[in-house]
Structure formats: C-alpha cells, structure tokens
Amino acid sequence: ATFVANSEEEVLDEVKYLLSFLPENNLEEPPHQVPDDDPERLCEDLRDIMPASPNLPYDMKAVIRSVVDDGDFMEYFPGWAGSIVCGFARLDGHVVGIVGNQPMVLAGVLDIESSSKAARFVRTCDAFNIPLLTFVDVPGFLPGVDQEYGGIIRHGAKLLYAYCETTVPRIQVITRKAYGGAYVVMDSKSVGSDLSFAWPTAELAxxxxxxxxxxxxxxxxxxxxxxxxxxxxxxxxxxxxxxNPYIAAERGYVDDVIDPAETRRKVIAGFAMLRSKREDLPRRKHGIIPL
Structure with a gap:
C-alpha cells in the first residue's frame, strides 16, 4: 500500500492530506497555501548533520524536514525500498515532490526496488505539474548476482528515463556522495536538471x-x-x-556550492525563477519507458 494508517479515520485524514498537494486536474497548478514559515529561514542544524566519516550514515528525512515548510513531509511508500525517500511537501507555500537517497538504509544505494519506486513517483509529479527537488547521497547501484539477474540495468533505466521525460522544474542538491552512473540517474545536469547545488561535503566522481x-x-x-x-x-x-564540489562547479556539473544552512532559501529562490518554465512537446508523442 502507498500509505498505511491504523484506523479508518486516520486513512481518511491521510487522503485529505494527500489531496491538499494535488491539483484538480493535470492542466491546473498544485494548490498554493500562504506559508507561516519564513522563506529566508536558515537551516542551522544542517551545518552539523553530516558525520565526520563519509562511511557513517545520517537521516535524509531530517534534512528534508529541516528544509521544507514547517517540517511537514508526506512520505510516499514509506514501507517500500527504504534506501530512497519520496514524498510531498511545500516550499514557500508551493507544492514540491521530493526524492532523496537515504544513507540510513543500505548506505543509500540504488537497487531494483528503489529505482522503480522513485521512477513511479517522478512520473506522478510530472503528470500533476509538481516541481521536483532531488537530494543526492548515492554511492552507486547495489552490486550482486540477484540484482543483475533481476534486471538492475533495466529498472535503473526507468528512473533515468522518468527524469529525462519530465517537463516540470527540477532542482538537485548534492549533500555528500555522487558516484558513477547512480549520480547521473539522480537528476544530474546531464539528464536535464534545471539547477544543481552542492554542499561543501559533496564528492562527485x-x-x-x-x-x-x-x-x-x-x-x-x-x-x-x-x-x-x-x-x-x-x-x-x-x-x-x-x-571536491568546486572542481565540479568549474566544469559546470553544479551551479553553486552552498552553505548547507542556506539550502532552503536557495531552493525556494530557484523554484521561483523556474515557475514560468514551459516545455513544448509534440502532441501524443512520447518515448517508450523500459518496463
């Protein structure tokens, strides 16, 4: 199940909460709410969230809740593919869809299930005009015979294809590891991300x-x-x-290396700039996603 609750009343509350993020149809914009949270607020806690060792985990959900309005984040499929986090939130009152690697589970690697989960969420956001914010801390694709026989290349391609096909505004934030093909798949500039920010702790290689x-x-x-x-x-x-991220910035792989505490204000400013983004595609024409 996409969302799970303990009672019928809680389920109905979850449905109402979900609908508060979605437009009435694919031609309308998602509902905007007047925010109580200051768009210029600094996320001071993010300066200390990164462990000293790159091999130690931290909670990506804590990063997300620090950045979004009032810490409100509705997670999508929380019980499935825990190495990636997806869900809806608001930034300055505007709805965004968020995808992020979760270092607390399998070090945040992409595997068959996490690739499929994120691809489904990305396409859902694109269908309903919901901008995408992607937090990246990915050491690669999960190795192993089971993954190879299960079709990790095909399933990983779903996520790559989903990002490439989206027409909504897209911003990437690299917090730490951004390695190999998995980094490319996580909405890199190479596949059309509109803006890419990196923390000083980011490693692109x-x-x-x-x-x-x-x-x-x-x-x-x-x-x-x-x-x-x-x-x-x-x-x-x-x-x-x-x-290091400064070399990546020199080469155009990221647009700016930012103070983690400024993540919220940078992302909000980026989405404000991209709000008028429009992509014209041929009617009734689309590629064939790897299924």
Missing part, C-alpha cells in the same frame, strides 16, 4: 576516492614502506584534485 586510489595506485601501495599512510595521502590528494 566515478567512484569513491578510496576505491579509486586502491585501483589506480595498487602497485605503488604494494611497494610503499607504510601502505596505510601512503593510501591516506593519496586519498586526500585524489579528493582534492578530482572529487
């Missing part, structure tokens, strides 16, 4: 610095007097030269 160093410098590490110390030096050097 083909793979993680430690994995890259162990492959590129394997022979040097084998011959080093202190392999561990030398590996740490090379990881720091690799991160500085290739994986």
């Amino acid at each position: 083909v793979m993680g610095p430690q994995g890259a160093v162990e492959i590129i410098y394997r022979r040097e590490l084998q011959q080093a007097a202190d392999p561990v110390a030398r590996r740490d030096e090379l990881v720091e050097e690799y991160t500085e030269r290739y994986a």
Whole structure:
C-alpha cells in the first residue's frame, strides 16, 4: 500500500492530506497555501548533520524536514525500498515532490526496488505539474548476482528515463556522495536538471576516492614502506584534485556550492525563477519507458 494508517479515520485524514498537494486536474497548478514559515529561514542544524566519516550514515528525512515548510513531509511508500525517500511537501507555500537517497538504509544505494519506486513517483509529479527537488547521497547501484539477474540495468533505466521525460522544474542538491552512473540517474545536469547545488561535503566522481586510489595506485601501495599512510595521502590528494564540489562547479556539473544552512532559501529562490518554465512537446508523442 502507498500509505498505511491504523484506523479508518486516520486513512481518511491521510487522503485529505494527500489531496491538499494535488491539483484538480493535470492542466491546473498544485494548490498554493500562504506559508507561516519564513522563506529566508536558515537551516542551522544542517551545518552539523553530516558525520565526520563519509562511511557513517545520517537521516535524509531530517534534512528534508529541516528544509521544507514547517517540517511537514508526506512520505510516499514509506514501507517500500527504504534506501530512497519520496514524498510531498511545500516550499514557500508551493507544492514540491521530493526524492532523496537515504544513507540510513543500505548506505543509500540504488537497487531494483528503489529505482522503480522513485521512477513511479517522478512520473506522478510530472503528470500533476509538481516541481521536483532531488537530494543526492548515492554511492552507486547495489552490486550482486540477484540484482543483475533481476534486471538492475533495466529498472535503473526507468528512473533515468522518468527524469529525462519530465517537463516540470527540477532542482538537485548534492549533500555528500555522487558516484558513477547512480549520480547521473539522480537528476544530474546531464539528464536535464534545471539547477544543481552542492554542499561543501559533496564528492562527485566515478567512484569513491578510496576505491579509486586502491585501483589506480595498487602497485605503488604494494611497494610503499607504510601502505596505510601512503593510501591516506593519496586519498586526500585524489579528493582534492578530482572529487571536491568546486572542481565540479568549474566544469559546470553544479551551479553553486552552498552553505548547507542556506539550502532552503536557495531552493525556494530557484523554484521561483523556474515557475514560468514551459516545455513544448509534440502532441501524443512520447518515448517508450523500459518496463
């Protein structure tokens, strides 16, 4: 079930809550509410939410609730594919659909189920003129024989296709890891995101610095007097030269590197700028999504 409640009364309340985010039809804009939350509010807690180690998790839902109006977030399929979070919220009173990797579950990787869940949500938002905000902290696609035989390439392509086909305003926020093909799939500039912001902790690379160093410098590490110390030096050097967000900004992969506390005001300003976005597509013409 998409939403679950403990009683009939709670179910009806959830239905009302859901309908408050949706327009009456696909030609109208989602309902706007006068916000109580200041659009210029700083999210001070986000400056300290990131763990010191890149291998430690944090709660992406806490990030989302800090950014959106009054912390109100209606999660979509909360009991399915926990490595990705989807749901509806408001920013400055305007409805947005939010997709975010969840580091608390499987380190936030994309697998068959999370790809399908997010693709379905993205297409739902596009159908009802709901702008999309995507938070990225993804180390890659989940490896394994089961995933390969289950069709991870095909299911991952669903999410890629869903983002590519959308016509609503789209903003990406990279909080930490943005590795390989999974980063591209998560609404990167390469697939048409209108704006991309990165926190200073963001790492955009083909793979993680430690994995890259162990492959590129394997022979040097084998011959080093202190392999561990030398590996740490090379990881720091690799991160500085290739994986930091400022290099990505220089190359046009992100539009700005922002203070995490300013995420809310930056995203609201971005959506305000994109509110008049229109894409004209041929009538009754569309591609064929990988099913």
